[in-house]
Amino acid sequence: MRxxxxxxxxxxxxxxxxxxxxxxxxxxxxxxxxxxxAQPPAxxxxxxxxxxxxxxxxxxxxxxxxxxxxxxxxxxxxxxxHQVASAGWLGAAAGFRPLLVTAWGSDLLLGxxxxxxxxxLARWTLRRADxxxxxxxxxxxxxxxxxxxxxxxxxAPWGVDTTVFRPGDASAAxxxxxxxxxxxxxxxxxxxxxxPLTVAxxxxxxxxxRPDARFMIRTYSADAGLLAEFRRQVAAAGxxxxxxxxxxxxxxxxxxxxxxxxxVVISVPSSDGAxxxxxxxxxxxxxxxxxxxxxxxxxxxxxxxxxxxxxGDAHALADAIVRLLDDPALHASIRAAxxxxxxxxxxxxxxxxxxxxxYQHLAAGQRPQPTPSISGEKH
Numbered sequence: 001m002r003x004x005x006x007x008x009x010x011x012x013x014x015x016x017x018x019x020x021x022x023x024x025x026x027x028x029x030x031x032x033x034x035x036x037x038a039q040p041p042a043x044x045x046x047x048x049x050x051x052x053x054x055x056x057x058x059x060x061x062x063x064x065x066x067x068x069x070x071x072x073x074x075x076x077x078x079x080x081x082h083q084v085a086s087a088g089w090l091g092a093a094a095g096f097r098p099l100l101v102t103a104w105g106s107d108l109l110l111g112x113x114x115x116x117x118x119x120x121l122a123r124w125t126l127r128r129a130d131x132x133x134x135x136x137x138x139x140x141x142x143x144x145x146x147x148x149x150x151x152x153x154x155x156a157p158w159g160v161d162t163t164v165f166r167p168g169d170a171s172a173a174x175x176x177x178x179x180x181x182x183x184x185x186x187x188x189x190x191x192x193x194x195x196p197l198t199v200a201x202x203x204x205x206x207x208x209x210r211p212d213a214r215f216m217i218r219t220y221s222a223d224a225g226l227l228a229e230f231r232r233q234v235a236a237a238g239x240x241x242x243x244x245x246x247x248x249x250x251x252x253x254x255x256x257x258x259x260x261x262x263x264v265v266i267s268v269p270s271s272d273g274a275x276x277x278x279x280x281x282x283x284x285x286x287x288x289x290x291x292x293x294x295x296x297x298x299x300x301x302x303x304x305x306x307x308x309x310x311x312g313d314a315h316a317l318a319d320a321i322v323r324l325l326d327d328p329a330l331h332a333s334i335r336a337a338x339x340x341x342x343x344x345x346x347x348x349x350x351x352x353x354x355x356x357x358x359y360q361h362l363a364a365g366q367r368p369q370p371t372p373s374i375s376g377e378k379h
Contacts, residue, residue, distance in 0.1 A: 105273020135274035159351030181212035205318035
C-alpha cells in the first residue's frame, strides 16, 4: 500500500511508525508539520511543510493548500493524520479519503479546552475522518464527547517492541542495596504537563530517608525555563550531587538500556493519553510510580503493577519511591507483574497488526469494524 502520514517528524513515535510499516514493504510518504530538528525518518519520502511558510498566523492557511496539492500528487491508499490537532486539521482540510485520524493525548485531552477555536477544529476533524483510533480509553471518551461516531472509532494502542524493551539479567540491574545506590529515573520530558517541579520537590524528601538514592532526569524536549527552575530548586535543596541529567538517546536500544538500570521509574503528569514510555519501562523490569489518572489505571493497579500517586503531591511521590526502595519483596513482585502485563497485553506486533488491518479495510473502501482493544480495559 501507499501510505501518507501527516505527523511531527521529530517524534520518536513517528519514527517508529515509519520504520515498522516501511519494513513491511509499504510505500510511505511523510508530511512533516513541525520544524525538523534532526534527519527525517528513514524509510519515507519526506515533505516539509515548514519550508513553505512557518509564520504563526498564516501557516495553516498556506499548509492546508500545500497538503491538498501534495496528497493529490501522492495519491495514497490511505491518508493518516497522527494527532487530532495540527496534523488532523490538515488532514481534514486535504479533502482526501480515506482519512484515518489517531488521537495521541493532549490533542484531545487538553487542546479543545484551551480555546473555542481548538474545540471547533477538533469537532470538525473528527467528523471528517473516515475512521478514528485512540490510544487510550480517556481519549476515546473525549472523542465521543466531541461528536465522533461510535461506529467509526476504536481503542487501538501502539504497543511495545518487546524484542527491544525486555528485562535484563538480574545480575546486570543496579542492586537496591549496592554501593552505587538505587537509581530513580524520571522518564518524561521537562514540560509543564509532566509536573517536573513536583519531581524536584520530591527528591530531597526521598534523600532525607534514602541518602543512597540517585536520580536521573530525562531532558529531551525540555522547556528551557522550566529545566532551569528544576535545577535551581534541586540545588537550593542541597540535592544537586544526587541528580544527573540525560538528553536525547540515539535509539530504542539505548533507551531500553537506561530503563534496565532503574530500580524505580516515575511518570507523574497532570494529563496522559497513552503511557507509552511507562509501558516500555515496565517491559524492562523497572517498577513504576505514576499519576493516579484513568489512562494509567488502565495499565497499573495499585501495589500490583506499580504505585499510583495524586497529581502534584510531592510528599506522596516521595513516600511511594521510598516504599519501593525499602521493600524488596514488593519491588520484586511489582517488577514481575509489570513485565508480564506488557508481554501479555501490549506486544507491539499484535497492536500494529491491527493498524495494518485498518489500513487494508480503508484502502478497499470498507469501514473497519471496531474490535475490542488488544489492551482491553480490565486485567
